[in-house]
Amino acid sequence: MFDSPFQFEPTSLSDRQLEEIFPLAQKIVESSIILRSAVHETTRTTLRELVRKMNSYYSNRIEGQSTHPYNIERALHNDFSRQPAEARLQRIAMAHIGAEQALEQQIGDRSALDSSFLIEAHRALYERLEPSDRLSDDGEVIVPGQLRLRDVRVGRYIPPIASALPVFLKRMDEVYGASRGWERLLISAACAHHRVAWVHPFLDGNGRAIRLQSHCALWKLSGGLWSPSCGFARSTEDYYVALQNADSPRRGDLDGRGNLSAIGLLEWVRYFLGICDDQAAYMSRMLALDGIKQRVEALVVFRSAQEKAIRREAILPLIHVFALGPVTRGEFAQMTGLGERSARTLLSKLLADRLLLSDSPYGPVRFGLPLDALGMLFPNLYPEVNLPVD
Structure with a gap:
């Protein structure tokens, strides 16, 4: 029976282990800092919206x-399936996206590794359902943000009473709530992810909240x-095996105290x-300008072969x-080098295909990332977008 925090020690790595893992954390930090300055902020905003959808899915x-x-x-776009089971999954996905966006706006100067933030994450998700x-x-209704009031069993594992x-939770706040420096924050986030899962604070929804x-x-x-959820989902078996291995009791005198x-x-x-290194490195490669030039060109050339309304003159303005x-619509049209009517037709098609986005019928246009x-x-x-829709 787990009833005292000493039973989930160690809550963090030893100095020797920190020294071993620190170079990988530094590599992730370096990639992320470079990434945060890549491309224009409006493009980064569009990418964040995509990442939220991906996180929900994964x-x-x-x-x-x-x-x-x-x-x-x-x-x-408020288009829900007529099949009740599918519509429910759509609502759950929407709740996750909405919760993630709301939580991002609440971070400010507070630590997201604090238990109050964890409880807020659970509440933000479930109150949207x-x-x-x-x-x-x-069949029990889950109360948003409520710590479990009874003891539970998770498979063969019995979490703390x-x-x-x-x-x-107080012990976790003491250990993880005051992490300083990006590298230590990464390591603390990793440790907290497991220890919260081990404690299993909610009746249901622990994995999503964590x-x-x-x-x-x-x-x-x-x-x-970037976010680790994508990598977890693509290696789900490894994810659960790694979590379970960290559940193990001490393996002898050489395995800590x-x-x-x-x-x-x-x-x-x-x-x-x-997982974090893989996600950050991948996105850094994808946002490198030379690569995006080639891929935008390949996309436009491919689509121009399918539809006359898409023309190669769109390549440079899109980049x-x-x-x-x-840019304004007039500036975009001018960059194509086409005549007024042809440029207007091209612009309309790019907007219809959501390769360009605009907040108003005559407003500036920005880069879009349609799923197709x-x-x-x-x-x-996000390879799953290419799978057949059920």
């Missing part, structure tokens, strides 16, 4: 409750341009940082708005 997929990316896109959409496996949850917390804890570093395995925690942190931000273009613009970023 976090829910880990829980076995995902819907196709195109169904998520439909739901964002109707009671009928937030039922546990045994409900009455002890406050002291476990992944929301991890995303927000790293948001100032990532700029919202806590109740749980220090080696298991280090293995989990290495897995977590490896311009991707890298340097919005991702396979060429950002290959392997």
Whole structure:
């Protein structure tokens, strides 16, 4: 029976383990800092919106409750399936996107690794769902932001007793709430991710709330341009194995001095940082200007062969708005070098295809990322968009 915080020590890595893992954390920080200054802010905003959709899809997929990316896109335009089960998955996806966006805006100077933020993540997600959409496996309605009031069993594992949850959360606040420096924040986020999962503070929704917390804890570093949820979902078996290994009791005298395995925690942190490194490095490669030039050109050339309204003269203006931000419609038309009527037709088609976006019928245009273009613009970023829709 777990009822005291000493039972989930160590809560952080030893000095020797920190020295071993620090270079990987530094590599992630360097990639992320470069990434945060890549391309124009409006393009980064569009990418953040895409990452939120991806996080919703992947976090829910880990829980076995995902819907196709195109169904998520439909739901964002208030187009829900007539099939009740599918519509429910769409609502869950929408709730995740809305919660993540709201939580990002709340970060400010507070620590997202604080237990109050974790509770807020759970509340932000579940309060966006109707009671009928937030039922546990045994039919109990989940109360948004409420710590569990009873003891539970998760498979063969029995988490800490409900009455002890406050002291476990207090200990996590002491250890993780004051992390300083990007590298230590990354390592603390990794440690917290596991230890919160081990404590299992909510009756249901622990995984989603923890992944929301991890995303927000790293948001100032990532700029919202990458998130570990994608990597977790693509290696779900490894994700659960690494979590379970960190659950292990101490493996002898050479495995730290806590109740749980220090080696298991280090293995989990290495897995977590490896996922972050992969995501940050991938997005850095994708936003390199030389590469995006080639991929925009390939996309326009491919589409121009399919539709006469798409012309190669769109290539340079599209690259311009991707890298340097919005332009007026007149400026975009001028950059194409086409006559007024041909430029207007091209512009209308790009807007209809959502390769360009605008907030008003006559307003400036900015770069768009429609799902059907991702396979060429950002290959392997969100490959599920290319799967058949059920």
